[in-house]
Amino acid sequence: MPSPVLDADQLDAVDPLASFRDRFALPAGVRYFDGNSLGAPARGIAERVAGVIGREWREGLIGSWEAGWLELPRRVAARLAPFLGVGAGEVAVADATSVNLFKLLGAALAARPGRRRVLAPRGNFPSDLYVARSAASLHGADLVTVPAGDLAAAVDETTAVVTLSHVDYRSGELFDLAALASAAHGRGALLLADVSHSVGAMPLRLADWSVDLAVGCGYKFLGGGPGAPAFLVVREPLQEQLISPLPGWLGHLEPFAFDEEYRPAAGVDRFLCGTPPILSLAALDAALVAWEGIDLGAVRRWAESLGDFFIALADERLAAAGVVVASPREAARRGAQVSLRHPRSSRLVAALGERGIVCDFRPPDVMRFGLHPLYVRHADVAAAVAACEELLSREGVAR
Amino acid sequence: MPSPVLDADQLDAVDPLASFRDRFALPAGVRYFDGNSLGAPARGIAERVAGVIGREWREGLIGSWEAGWLELPRRVAARLAPFLGVGAGEVAVADATSVNLFKLLGAALAARPGRRRVLAPRGNFPSDLYVARSAASLHGADLVTVPAGDLAAAVDETTAVVTLSHVDYRSGELFDLAALASAAHGRGALLLADVSHSVGAMPLRLADWSVDLAVGCGYKFLGGGPGAPAFLVVREPLQEQLISPLPGWLGHLEPFAFDEEYRPAAGVDRFLCGTPPILSLAALDAALVAWEGIDLGAVRRWAESLGDFFIALADERLAAAGVVVASPREAARRGAQVSLRHPRSSRLVAALGERGIVCDFRPPDVMRFGLHPLYVRHADVAAAVAACEELLSREGVAR
Numbered sequence: 057m058p059s060p061v062l063d064a065d066q067l068d069a070v071d072p073l074a075s076f077r078d079r080f081a082l083p084a085g086v087r088y089f090d091g092n093s094l095g096a097p098a099r100g101i102a103e104r105v106a107g108v109i110g111r112e113w114r115e116g117l118i119g120s121w122e123a124g125w126l127e128l129p130r131r132v133a134a135r136l137a138p139f140l141g142v143g144a145g146e147v148a149v150a151d152a153t154s155v156n157l158f159k160l161l162g163a164a165l166a167a168r169p170g171r172r173r174v175l176a177p178r179g180n181f182p183s184d185l186y187v188a189r190s191a192a193s194l195h196g197a198d199l200v201t202v203p204a205g206d207l208a209a210a211v212d213e214t215t216a217v218v219t220l221s222h223v224d225y226r227s228g229e230l231f232d233l234a235a236l237a238s239a240a241h242g243r244g245a246l247l248l249a250d251v252s253h254s255v256g257a258m259p260l261r262l263a264d265w266s267v268d269l270a271v272g273c274g275y276k277f278l279g280g281g282p283g284a285p286a287f288l289v290v291r292e293p294l295q296e297q298l299i300s301p302l303p304g305w306l307g308h309l310e311p312f313a314f315d316e317e318y319r320p321a322a323g324v325d326r327f328l329c330g331t332p333p334i335l336s337l338a339a340l341d342a343a344l345v346a347w348e349g350i351d352l353g354a355v356r357r358w359a360e361s362l363g364d365f366f367i368a369l370a371d372e373r374l375a376a377a378g379v380v381v382a383s384p385r386e387a388a389r390r391g392a393q394v395s396l397r398h399p400r401s402s403r404l405v406a407a408l409g410e411r412g413i414v415c416d417f418r419p420p421d422v423m424r425f426g427l428h429p430l431y432v433r434h435a436d437v438a439a440a441v442a443a444c445e446e447l448l449s450r451e452g453v454a455r
Numbered sequence: 456m457p458s459p460v461l462d463a464d465q466l467d468a469v470d471p472l473a474s475f476r477d478r479f480a481l482p483a484g485v486r487y488f489d490g491n492s493l494g495a496p497a498r499g500i501a502e503r504v505a506g507v508i509g510r511e512w513r514e515g516l517i518g519s520w521e522a523g524w525l526e527l528p529r530r531v532a533a534r535l536a537p538f539l540g541v542g543a544g545e546v547a548v549a550d551a552t553s554v555n556l557f558k559l560l561g562a563a564l565a566a567r568p569g570r571r572r573v574l575a576p577r578g579n580f581p582s583d584l585y586v587a588r589s590a591a592s593l594h595g596a597d598l599v600t601v602p603a604g605d606l607a608a609a610v611d612e613t614t615a616v617v618t619l620s621h622v623d624y625r626s627g628e629l630f631d632l633a634a635l636a637s638a639a640h641g642r643g644a645l646l647l648a649d650v651s652h653s654v655g656a657m658p659l660r661l662a663d664w665s666v667d668l669a670v671g672c673g674y675k676f677l678g679g680g681p682g683a684p685a686f687l688v689v690r691e692p693l694q695e696q697l698i699s700p701l702p703g704w705l706g707h708l709e710p711f712a713f714d715e716e717y718r719p720a721a722g723v724d725r726f727l728c729g730t731p732p733i734l735s736l737a738a739l740d741a742a743l744v745a746w747e748g749i750d751l752g753a754v755r756r757w758a759e760s761l762g763d764f765f766i767a768l769a770d771e772r773l774a775a776a777g778v779v780v781a782s783p784r785e786a787a788r789r790g791a792q793v794s795l796r797h798p799r800s801s802r803l804v805a806a807l808g809e810r811g812i813v814c815d816f817r818p819p820d821v822m823r824f825g826l827h828p829l830y831v832r833h834a835d836v837a838a839a840v841a842a843c844e845e846l847l848s849r850e851g852v853a854r
Contacts (some may be wrong), residue, residue, distance in 0.1 A: 083514050089693055090517040092833070102508045105734060111503045115482050115680060118489040118813060125681055144624075152729025154703040155554055162593075179715070183704040186717035190700050194593045197783075258714075275730065282512060282524055282733035301589050304553040305582040314818055316578070318585035330551025330582070331674065333502060334681035336732035414517060 064434035067361060072354045073429060079346045080279075080431050087436040089415040092253060092393050092429025095279030098346030099311050101339050110276035125334050127155065129306075130325070130445055132337060133287065135344040139278070139352065140251070140270065141261035142289055147426055148324045149274075149287045149340070150332060155302065156271040156288040157187045157219075159327055162301035164217045164246050164269065165195035167294075171216035172197040177231075181221045184250055192288060194301075204316030206233065208239035217269075222260075223253035223391035226422050228363075228383040229392045230254065234265035241266065246294075252276055252286075255394035257359055257429070258433070268294055269354045277428060278347075279451035285332060288331040289367035290324045304329030350430070358429040359392035366394040366425065369441040392427045398448075409449050413440050464853035466760060471753045472828060478745045479678075479830050486835040488814040490827025491652060494678030497745030507737045518829035524733050528705075529724070531736060532686065534743040538677070538751065539650070539669065540660035541688055547723045548673075548686045548739070549731060552651055553586050554701065555670040556618075560590035561650040561700035563616045563645050563668065566693075570615035570644070571596040576603035576630075580620045583649055587618055593700075603630065604739050614644040616668075622790035623653035625821050627762075627782040629653070629790045633664035634677055645693075651675055651685075656758055656791035656828070657749035667693055676791065676827060677746075679739030689723045692785060693737050703728030720827075723740065749829070757828040758791035764833050765793040765824065768840040776847035781821060791826045797847075806846050812839050 069379040071077075079098050079123060082088055088096060106294040112120040113187050134144035150156065174192045176185060189199040202210045204224070211218055218240045233249055240247040248269040251260055256277030262270055270289035274280030290298060299320055305311050306328035309319040320326035367381050374396070398404060398421060405417040415425045423442065425430075470476075478497050481487055487495060488671060511519040513573045518774040533543040549555065560573060560811050575584060575601040588598040601609045603623070610617055617639045622629050632648055639646040650659060655676030660666045661669055669688035671681030698719055705727040709720040719725035766780050774796070781794040797803060797820060804816040824839065825831075 068496055083516070086516070088516060092518070093516045094512075096516060097508060097513050102505060105504055105508060106501060109504060109738070113493075114480055114496050117482075117485070117495060117813065118493045119808075120681070121493070151550065151554065152703065154729040155701060157552065170531055180714050183702070183707075185715055186702040186704075186707070189717065190702055194700060276603055281508070282519070283730040283736070285732065286729070294573060299595060302554060302557055302591050303582070303585040304551065305585075308582075308585070312818075314581050316581050318588065330553040330685070331672070331682040333684065333732040333735035335738055336735045337682070339508070339734055354599070373593070409518075419711075435588065441586055449598060 058248050063365070064438040066363060067434040071433070073350070073358055076350050076430060082431055085412045087439055088414045088428070088431055089413065089425040089440065091235050092257070092276050092424070092426025092442060093416060094275055094282060095277055095343070095428065096431060097281065098279055098343050099344055101281065101342040104342035105335055105339050108335060114139050118148035128334065128337050128341065129328060132341045132344065135341065139255050139260060140289060141259065143292065145323055146289055147287055148327045149337065150328045153250065153273045153286040154183050155240050155272050156185045156286050156327070157184060157250065159300045159302050160194065160248055160269045160288055160290070161188055161217060162300035163191065164248065165191065166199055166299065166301070167297045169264045171214055171430055173340060174199045174212045175207065175210055175215050175218045176371050177207050177220050179224065179226070179416055181203065182223050184219065184221060185240055185303050208236055211239050211243045211245050213243055215243060216242070217246045217248050219248040219250070221250040221253060222342055223393065225253055226382070226395060226418055228391045228393035228395050230389055231386070233267050233298060237266040237268070255393055256356065258356040262289060263291065267291070275342045278340070280303060281336060282344070283336060284340040285337050286409040287329055290327065295323050300329070302329045306332070307328065317326060324328050355429040359427050360387035362427040362429070362432055362434060362437055363387060363392070363394050366427070366437045366441070369438065373441050373445045374448065377445070379444070379448070392429065394425045394427065396423045396425070398423065404444060404447055408440065408443055408451060411443055413443050415440070461836040462764070466764060466833040470832070472757055475749050475829060481830055483809045486812045486838055486850045487830055488812065488824040490814055490825070490830060491656070491675055491825025492815060493674055493681060493829065494655070494742070495830060496680065497678055497742050499745055500680065500741040503741035504734055504738050504811050507734060511812055512585070527733065527736050527740065528727060528731050529739045531743065532599050534740065536684055538659060539656050539688060540658065541662050542691065544722055545688050545690055546686055547726045548684050548736065549727050550685055552649065552670050552672045552685040553582050554588045555685050555726070556583060556649065557590050557671060558701050559647055559668045559687055559689070560587055560618065561563045561594065562618060562697035563647065564590065564594035564596055565698065565700070567588045567615040571611055572613045573598045574614050574617045575600050576606050576608065576627070578600060578603065578621050580624050580625065580649060583618065583620060607635055610638050610644050612642055614639070614642060616645045618647040618648050618649070620649040620652060622792065625650055625781070625794060625817055627790045627792035627802045629783070629788055636665040636667070653790055657755040661688060662690065677739070678742045680735060680742065682735060683742070684736050685741040687726055689726065694722050697727050699728070701728045705729065705731070718779050728772060754828040758826050759786035760791055761791050761826040761828070761831055761833060761836055762791070764785060765826070765836045765840070768837065769795060772840050772844045776844070778843070778847070787831065791828065793824045793826065795822045795824070797822065803840065803843060803846055807839065807842055810842055812842055814839070823851070
């Protein structure tokens with residue numbers, strides 16, 4: 057049987073991302089498998105935010121709005137567009153993911169008055185379901201959930217929008233958005249994807265896949281910082297049809313006219329709402345600067361390799377102790393994440409954390425290992441599996 | 456005629472806020488009359504945010520959520536409560552003001568199904584009107600606007616909510632919330648105040664005034680930074696009746712249960728929504744720390760004195776050149792702001808800015824001077840009026 061450590065070293069020896077790894081400042085001794093939940097900070101973010109506070113805010117005061125802050129959401133949107141595979145004019149950066157999902161679902165339901173169903177997979181990200189249920193209810197519509205595998209077949213003429221997370225947060229399953237868009241469009245419905253768990257982990261091609269609408273957060277793989285501003289995508293042909301149910305001053309055609317009537321801004325900027333949190337937004341901007349020159353195709357291939365290696369090792373070393381691989385085995389159907397199930401997952405996650413191996417627990421029994429390609433290597437995976445094996449051999453954790 | 460400069464010096468000589476002024480770091484040569492729009496940064500904010508990035512995010516990574524970030528909205532809410540005159544358990548810090556207004560109007564309309572009107576003053580803050588119109592429409596209700604002076608008399612049995620900005624953003628007029636609450640309650644309606652333009656400028660006593668609901672932003676007088684998170688107030692007796700139309704994971708009773716059904720958190724925290732922007736939130740927290748020990752009564756008295764002095768000087772020096780005082784002359788009816796009208800206001804504001812006197816223009820012809828008590832003195836007011844006088848005597852600006 058080949059040594060997995062040796063395999064890891066061999067796999068890590070040919071690292072197309074090697075020259076970018078020093079852009080990310082992980083603490084010594086930590087193997088970080090939570091980049092899918094909170095990305096680690098890139099170098100340069102601290103300096104950027106210090107400049108925003110010390111120069112732009114302190115020296116520039118109110119004048120900094122005209123000198124750059126008002127344009128910052130648009131600049132960040134332009135940086136995000138290549139991650140998403142859409143035009144810069146199809147992205148807006150604002151608010152939290154849930155707020156953006158509410159805006160888009162509300163706008164889509166209002167634009168499709170004859171269709172009173174929002175369709176989502178059972179087990180979809182919980183807060184996406186809360187928001188979908190509320191938005192549907194406010195429009196006299198219903199949220200209907202079906203097993204993920206039945207989603208395409210469940211679209212019918214009453215469906216206004218099909219919405220789902222691109223990657224299942226528990227299992228890491230990656231859904232085929234192009235196929236779902238085709239199924240939705242075949243019945244006249246729209247597809248709204250939450251790409252929070254895939255953006256930055258793989259090249260997204262939302263335009264090529266004919267995805268109509270999308271939302272996502274900036275703080276997972278993208279590394280924009282805790283609670284970084286979220287984004288939304290409205291494909292160009294839909295922009296003039298959709299009106300935000302959250303009309304704020306920055307989404308007005310003329311924000312400084314102080315007009316008592318709301319007139320939506322041209323294009324996707326109508327989905328901006330209130331004053332953006334500039335410190336957090338500048339951190340996200342600096343985080344995206346740190347991605348410059350990084351090939352998302354190489355990022356994806358590395359994540360697939362990490363996942364394949366993780367699953368092979370788990371089968372070899374952990375299956376006998378009752379650990380079950382809960383993620384798809386086929387790399388093409390898996391996000392940059394491997395999930396394992398075990399009755400003592402909660403305790404295992406805590407014990408791994410004490411050894412500097414940071415992953416997380418999701419009820420009822422899932423250990424999630426995010427595989428951020430920019431700071432996880434095969435050696436980290438080997439170390440995590442070895443630590444699990446050792447912990448499972450002990451009475452207290454395993455039984 | 457007394458010299459206004461001498462008067463200014465005399466007035467500034469007895470300064471109850473003198474010992475606090477060095478907490479705020481204004482650039483040299485700037486007289487800042489826009490603290491009502493973007494408060495200046497307090498010392499300590501830069502260090503705090505640097506610590507959040509360099510220690511909490513970089514070193515603590517995902518663990519910082521449990522180690523403090525999840526509690527930060529509640530901590531900031533507790534710091535804000537004394538500014539508002541309500542209990543800490545009646546404040547939530549989240550999202551932007553417009554988003555919070557949407558949440559509260561939506562929740563109030565849903566809780567008052569027999570009442571289909573939202574009442575607001577004509578000339579209310581524009582984006583508050585946009586949001587009110589949208590929220591009303593989603594609930595089958597209407598926004599009705601009347602002249603501000605007619606607001607109390609216009610409340611009737613069809614009114615669900617009366618909503619207004621505590622201070623008129625153009626004129627600086629300060630409305631009597633206690634009287635409006637009484638009028639609203641007399642007909643069974645609720646009062647929702649936007650205190651963005653008064654919080655930090657005077658002691659608010661929302662509980663004593665029987666205000667039911669409030670929203671406001673953190674970046675004006677409070678100095679929380681550009682786009683600082685906003686807040687909302689739900690008085691305790693209403694909390695269990697109201698359900699947010701924006702149900703996010705942080706507003707769930709058990710955020711980490713990943714429950715597919717939304718169950719609202721107890722109390723005001725149900726109005727939290729998505730992941731808070733921690734960098735911006737930490738800046739707001741540090742800004743509020745800088746207010747410790749500052750008596751809001753003294754702040755209010757200083758602002759009144761600044762405003763009275765400003766108006767007396769404007770009458771004496773600027774009236775002949777066509778400048779009209781657009782703010783109430785009675786201090787008790789005026790926020791910490793003086794507005795002047797002149798046909799060339801836009802050009803005057805620009806010319807003042809070139810001399811380091813920072814104020815702003817609001818259409819059609821208003822110059823706004825925010826009087827932030829912690830960094831405006833009577834000498835600044837005298838300098839602003841003298842500069843206006845000099846500029847108005849020139850051909851290019853005055854005619």
